[in-house]
Amino acid sequence: MEEQSLQAIIEEIWPRLKRKHFYPELPMPTVGELPEPNQDGEERSEGVGLEMKQKQMRINSAFVHKMRERMSDRQVIEALLDHGITHYTFCPWDFHTHLMLYAEAKKVVPDKGLAKRVADCFIDLIADTHCVKKRSTEIPELHRCLKKGPVEEVIASLCQKIWGIDLGIPAFGASAKKNEAIVRRLARIPYLDRSRWPESIQKFARSLKPLLYEEQEEQENRGGKGASNPQGEHDLTHYSRDEIDQGLRDYVKRTMALSEFKEVIEDFSEELKEAGYGMEGGMGRGLSTPIDSDVLFYMKLAENYSIPLKKLPLEKKGVLHPHSHSPWEVGSPFQDVDIWTSFGKVMPGITQIWKKREGKGRGKMEGTPDCLIAIDSSGSMINPRKSLSYAVLGAACAANAYLQNDANVAVYNFSDAPMGGKDILDYTNRREDIYRVLCRYFGGGTALDLDDLIPLIRGRKNLDLFIITDMKITNLETLISFFGEIENRITAVHIGENPYASRFEKAVEKKRNINIFTVKRKEDIPHIVLGKIREYFNPT
Amino acid sequence: MRNSTSERRKAEPAAERLNPKIRNPFEEFKTFTGEKRDLPLDRIVQSTEEVMDRIRKGYEKLLEEEAKELVWMVQYNTIIKAYEVAEKYIKEIDYSAEDIEDFCFALENTQRVPYLIPGPAGIYISALCNYAKEEEIVLKLSELKTEINLIGFRLPSGKRLAIEGDTGDFTGIGLEGGELVVEGNAKNWTGAGMRGGVIWVKKNIGLHTGEWMMGGEIRVGGRIRSLGNIVEGKVFERDKLVYPGKARIPNLYY
Numbered sequence: 001m002e003e004q005s006l007q008a009i010i011e012e013i014w015p016r017l018k019r020k021h022f023y024p025e026l027p028m029p030t031v032g033e034l035p036e037p038n039q040d041g042e043e044r045s046e047g048v049g050l051e052m053k054q055k056q057m058r059i060n061s062a063f064v065h066k067m068r069e070r071m072s073d074r075q076v077i078e079a080l081l082d083h084g085i086t087h088y089t090f091c092p093w094d095f096h097t098h099l100m101l102y103a104e105a106k107k108v109v110p111d112k113g114l115a116k117r118v119a120d121c122f123i124d125l126i127a128d129t130h131c132v133k134k135r136s137t138e139i140p141e142l143h144r145c146l147k148k149g150p151v152e153e154v155i156a157s158l159c160q161k162i163w164g165i166d167l168g169i170p171a172f173g174a175s176a177k178k179n180e181a182i183v184r185r186l187a188r189i190p191y192l193d194r195s196r197w198p199e200s201i202q203k204f205a206r207s208l209k210p211l212l213y214e215e216q217e218e219q220e221n222r223g224g225k226g227a228s229n230p231q232g233e234h235d236l237t238h239y240s241r242d243e244i245d246q247g248l249r250d251y252v253k254r255t256m257a258l259s260e261f262k263e264v265i266e267d268f269s270e271e272l273k274e275a276g277y278g279m280e281g282g283m284g285r286g287l288s289t290p291i292d293s294d295v296l297f298y299m300k301l302a303e304n305y306s307i308p309l310k311k312l313p314l315e316k317k318g319v320l321h322p323h324s325h326s327p328w329e330v331g332s333p334f335q336d337v338d339i340w341t342s343f344g345k346v347m348p349g350i351t352q353i354w355k356k357r358e359g360k361g362r363g364k365m366e367g368t369p370d371c372l373i374a375i376d377s378s379g380s381m382i383n384p385r386k387s388l389s390y391a392v393l394g395a396a397c398a399a400n401a402y403l404q405n406d407a408n409v410a411v412y413n414f415s416d417a418p419m420g421g422k423d424i425l426d427y428t429n430r431r432e433d434i435y436r437v438l439c440r441y442f443g444g445g446t447a448l449d450l451d452d453l454i455p456l457i458r459g460r461k462n463l464d465l466f467i468i469t470d471m472k473i474t475n476l477e478t479l480i481s482f483f484g485e486i487e488n489r490i491t492a493v494h495i496g497e498n499p500y501a502s503r504f505e506k507a508v509e510k511k512r513n514i515n516i517f518t519v520k521r522k523e524d525i526p527h528i529v530l531g532k533i534r535e536y537f538n539p540t
Numbered sequence: 541m542r543n544s545t546s547e548r549r550k551a552e553p554a555a556e557r558l559n560p561k562i563r564n565p566f567e568e569f570k571t572f573t574g575e576k577r578d579l580p581l582d583r584i585v586q587s588t589e590e591v592m593d594r595i596r597k598g599y600e601k602l603l604e605e606e607a608k609e610l611v612w613m614v615q616y617n618t619i620i621k622a623y624e625v626a627e628k629y630i631k632e633i634d635y636s637a638e639d640i641e642d643f644c645f646a647l648e649n650t651q652r653v654p655y656l657i658p659g660p661a662g663i664y665i666s667a668l669c670n671y672a673k674e675e676e677i678v679l680k681l682s683e684l685k686t687e688i689n690l691i692g693f694r695l696p697s698g699k700r701l702a703i704e705g706d707t708g709d710f711t712g713i714g715l716e717g718g719e720l721v722v723e724g725n726a727k728n729w730t731g732a733g734m735r736g737g738v739i740w741v742k743k744n745i746g747l748h749t750g751e752w753m754m755g756g757e758i759r760v761g762g763r764i765r766s767l768g769n770i771v772e773g774k775v776f777e778r779d780k781l782v783y784p785g786k787a788r789i790p791n792l793y794y
Contacts, residue, residue, distance in 0.1 A: 108683055133579050162581035190585045
């Protein structure tokens with residue numbers, strides 16, 4: 001009954017709130033009784049007031065009930081919803097920003113729990129400050145009425161100072177004096193300047209650090225957890241799967257640092273697993289196997305680059321015709337987009353592409369052959385699990401290009417192959433398996449074993465070869481003569497310049513089916529055109 | 541009356557004026573002016589930025605005058621001259637202890653301060669501390685990646701400077717009666733040429749500690765790597781007097 005009346009309040013104020021916040025694309029909030037994560041902190045807080053899962057806000061009726069003596073239901077709901085909406089419209093805005101803020105906080109506060117707490121406090125403070133500055137809101141009243149722990153008291157004291165609104169925090173007294181220096185430092189941070197959030201959160205964390213450690217110690221002594229955040233916890237459930245994907249892609253592109261990415265992924269591994277990340281079950285819906293953060297790093301980084309792929313005339317039974325729809329992903333061919341069912345938008349999650357099927361008949365048409373990727377993981381190459389390897393990134397981009405064109409990919413990862421330094425993956429379209437073999441590192445010498453390669457090539461009339469190496473191969477001459485015999489399209493990518501690479505280039509310069517590219521920087525990767533055949537019939 | 545009508549007309553869109561039946565589809569958005577208000581935060585941030593700009597410019601001018609080739613040698617004369625130049629610019633700025641701390645972190649951000657040359661930077665920070673309004677300054681520098689050299693140079697009597705974190709070479713040189721507290725480690729030549737006051741180093745200290753020291757005390761919570769040639773003053777290692785005394789020989793490494 002009570003929930004119904006609260007829902008009625010929401011329904012009444014929601015149009016006004018939406019208008020106030022310039023019509024955010026959020027569904028009507030609901031009311032429910034949220035499970036309390038811990039009972040220990042209950043004496044010091046009213047519990048969680050708001051939950052946001054994949055954009056659906058849910059008000060905790062128990063929280064509203066507890067606040068009833070101090071604020072009207074309408075005020076509590078409006079303040080919570082203003083806060084929740086501002087998370088969506090201003091801070092953190094997206095998953096990438098959330099991750100970035102967490103990673104910056106962790107540079108100052110290495111403890112995972114405390115770094116999350118810093119990021120949460122910072123995000124909440126920005127959301128509230130933005131709301132107080134730009135909208136008429138009940139948030140200050142909510143702050144005035146909430147029970148406060150030591151950290152919350154400092155934050156409230158800070159809000160009082162930077163908002164210029166009395167929140168009932170005494171300006172004098174022992175605790176005020178103790179907090180004065182912290183508040184003075186915190187008040188200088190430009191919270192509303194988004195471009196400075198990375199440095200701002202570091203300063204925020206530096207200032208709050210002693211207090212957070214004190215709080216943590218106190219909690220450990222009491223043997224319990226901290227109080228719940230009345231304005232809602234900030235975890236990955238806020239974001240949809242697409243947003244997490246996009247966020248990881250943006251984050252990995254910005255940092256380009258494997259170690260930093262690994263650290264963040266390990267910290268969020270539980271939440272990511274819940275979101276469906278976990279290699280064994282595929283990137284779709286995995287069950288609790290450890291997330292291979294290295295593989296995820298290259299996967300997300302490779303999604304930022306797309307390599308053009310020239311199609312070949314393939315013998316087919318018949319022409320392709322549009323058969324069914326599938327979601328469009330970044331890097332998928334645009335020409336297959338169905339503009340009618342995609343509402344004219346090119347956006348993951350909305351856009352759909354036509355899946356084509358072969359009809360009956362016989363003839364030749366353009367298609368994408370399967371690809372065999374040979375990757376060098378000898379000692380002269382960078383270990384992809386220690387730092388960013390352009391070789392793996394390049395191979396990953398190539399694999400993506402073929403997979404997105406519905407072709408299969410096989411991987412031959414080699415160092416000293418005749419001595420067992422090799423990993424072979426047969427033709428597959430399972431992206432995670434391909435990435436796992438690409439990320440494998442052997443070290444040691446470099447030699448190809450043609451006995452391994454030939455079975456992967458034999459019997460396949462149309463097959464592309466993609467080899468990525470620094471060319472410091474012991475049996476380079478064997479490889480050159482092998483390439484001289486086959487007519488498949490070969491894309492050879494070498495990392496850096498060296499005499500071996502020059503030798504290879506010279507030896508195959510007359511072969512029309514071999515293209516050589518050099519990768520010195522990550523920016524060179526998009527310049528690789530897979531399967532491009534040199535124009536020998538140039539009149540000049 | 542005429543004025544108000546003409547003003548209203550100006551506000552009305554042309555289409556509505558011509559045909560009152562046409563409704564502006566964006567009419568509803570007219571109320572969306574928002575209640576944007578100025579917060580004290582805006583003022584605080586703006587004044588902080590202005591002060592930081594002036595501090596930064598002062599440092600850049602110091603570099604222009606004293607480290608033209610971006611090379612700076614630590615010599616008695618160069619230190620004195622750089623300090624005089626720093627004093628000249630700092631006297632004109634109204635700043636607080638928090639501004640000094642922010643400047644220390646800004647030095648590591650190449651977008652904000654183009655060059656961090658440890659010598660002049662340390663001299664400049666010392667001058668900032670010496671001319672600050674506050675008698676007690678706490679600089680939370682434990683997250684700073686670079687250790688600042690020459691910090692606490694000429695700290696005058698009546699001032700207390702506490703550094704949370706480690707400091708570099710020449711910490712507290714020429715101390716003039718102030719109290720310098722280093723919560724972490726200090727490197728070589730700490731307290732060289734100090735005339736009075738106290739230097740507290742909570743952890744360890746490097747080589748040539750107290751070289752040409754003329755007075756005052758150096759108290760070290762951890763180990764002293766080596767003492768310099770001390771003229772006068774006292775040096776304590778874990779509360780034990782090591783100078784004057786026979787416990788430590790100058791310039792012998794421990």
